[in-house]
Amino acid sequence: MISKVKNAMSTLVGGMIPHGHHHPSGTGQNSGSSEGLPPRFPYGRPDFLDLTPELLQYSTEHASRPVLMLRRDSRLPWRTGYAEVINAGKSMLNEDQASCEKLFVKKPSGKHRSSPLQEDTGDATGIPLHFWGVYDGHAGSGAAIAASKLLHRLIRDRLGEVAHLLENPASPPPICLAKNGSPYQATESKKGAAAAAAAAQQQGEGAAAEEPDAISDPTIRYHMEKVVSMESLVMGVLENAFRQMDELIEKEKASYTISGGCCALAAVQMLGKLYVANAGDSRAIIIRNDEVIPMSNEFTPESERQRLQYLGFLRPELLGNEFTHMEFPRRIQHSELGKKMLFRDHTMTGWAYRTIVEDDLKFPLIYGEGKKARVMATIGVTRGLGDHDLKVYNSNIHIKPFLSCCPEVKVYDLSENKHGPDDVLVMGTDGLWDVTTDQEVADAVSTFLSGCDPSDPMRYTLAAQDLLMRSRGVLKERGWRLPSDRLGSGDDITVFVIPLAGHEGET
Ligand code: MG
Secondary structure: OHHHHHHHHHOOEOOEOOOOOOOOOOOOOOOOOOOOOOEOOOOOOOHHHOOOHHHHHHOOOOOOOOOEEOOOOOOOHHHOEEEEEOOOOOOOOOOEEEEEEEEEEOOOOHHHOOOOOOOOOOOOOOEEEEEEEEEEEEOOOHHHHHHHHHHHHHHHHHHHHOHHHHOOOOOOOOEEEOOOOOEEEHHHHHHHHHHHHHHHHHOOOOHHHHOOHHHHOHHHHHHHHOOOOHHHHHHHHHHHHHHHHHHHHHHHOOOOEOOOEEEEEEEEEEOOEEEEEEEOOOEEEEEEOOEEEEOOOOOOOOOOHHHHHHHHHHOHHHHOOOEEOOEOOOOOOHHHOOOEEEEEOOOOOOOEEEEOOHHHHOEEOEEOOHHHOEEOOOEOOOEOEEOOOOEOOOOOOEOHHHOEOOOEEEEEEOOOOOOOOOOEEEEEOHHHHOOOOHHHHHHHHHHHHHOOOOOOOOHHHHHHHHHHHHHHOEEEOOEEEOOOOOEOOOOOEEEEEEEHHHHHHOO
16 A cells, blocks of 8 residues: 555646546546536636637647736726636646626525525626635546536525625624524514513423523524624635535536536625635735735645644544554654654644554655645645545545535725725635745736736736736746746646725725
8 A cells, every 4th residue: 555655646746646637527536426427517718718719729738828818808897807827737628717706695585585506697786796716626627617607606695695684784783583584683582582481480381391492592592692793794604605515516426527626715805895715725815005915824734734633533444544643754664663753643733752653654644745745645735625536546545534625714804994006916826826925926916017007907917917927937948937947837827816996996
């Protein structure tokens, strides 16, 4: 087994072991069950690029890596800028995806309740919402495409369920939904409970047995004791929508091929706030007055080591008798049994000595450093959507239990800050950030935008193109190179540049 893993490690490309790559979206990875099923969505680039079949073909040329960007006559909300480029050959198709939408959140209204995942009808009533998403697929493009088509609709529908609370943000009273779906005041139900208890006592019966359902429901009691902010309601919506998207992919895999998995980074602007939800290793930063405000953290085997080790410790059967949850500074030789070695487990950030036992000879659950760190020698990101069939190479060990679909959500108050035309949110897949630091991105954007006509409708797209070129570099004899002669990013690269003042012109 260990040599098997070593072989897989030695041929690693990008975030995944190579099998499963070089497949169009119509073929699955690591799974016999989806063979012959149609793809959930055909391969394509984001609808807003409006590519002709010829341009779609052209976009897949690894040798020239053409930059795709918005056409001069097409507009995204807020003049959002967008650019993308395919990888240098690690997979046949561009496994990144993106979406940008303006949506309207509507309260579900009785029998006219909209069905989940309904396309937007164009009816511009309800709470307006802007959405941007970048998805970085691996081992196929199926999950990334499905998420780019559906996640924002799930978010819209979930928001609809709490719209009655969001519309009154000044001081939302502790209102909760009764079982019949109608809102009621918790204070009234408290009175109701007191009355019910009094009535029960009069009858000489146990009060608990007579309590109304609403009061015995622990969820509702929770609402009565805690103040739930509007922000935390939206955060809860985002967290649940990511989980629902992951479950939807799993469910639909019974009828369709949805290959691979994807990192998901989503930004939602609503009611004066910007919410950024991240599951994976894409990144978002705000650049305001040339200052960088990080809006996401990356989730990798290194950043999530203790969570993963703890799961391996609690449920060793998930390690398939092949891996150990312990970490050592290097692989241990059989001849070192009984000797002392530095280690750390799920409880530790630092290192300490332990005496090596037989179990420590197994392959480490987390192995490698930086971009080369892998969970069970297979995957380099620890949060995202999909990957339900992903297994350790040539084994029956599932990796999905170690992956989380739960995003971390950060909130930024748009209405409390004044923004100039050069203040932006930059969202990009790891292809952008692998070779360009946050500060370099901020400096480049600020320099570019300050030299660009503020009324130019293309300015943010040109800024996105400029960023992308900085990470891709130019093709020289020894591959794609940056001006510094360092290697450029060979990964797919996707960038949004979103002006934060954009909301001021919107109704
Ligand atoms: Mg990538």
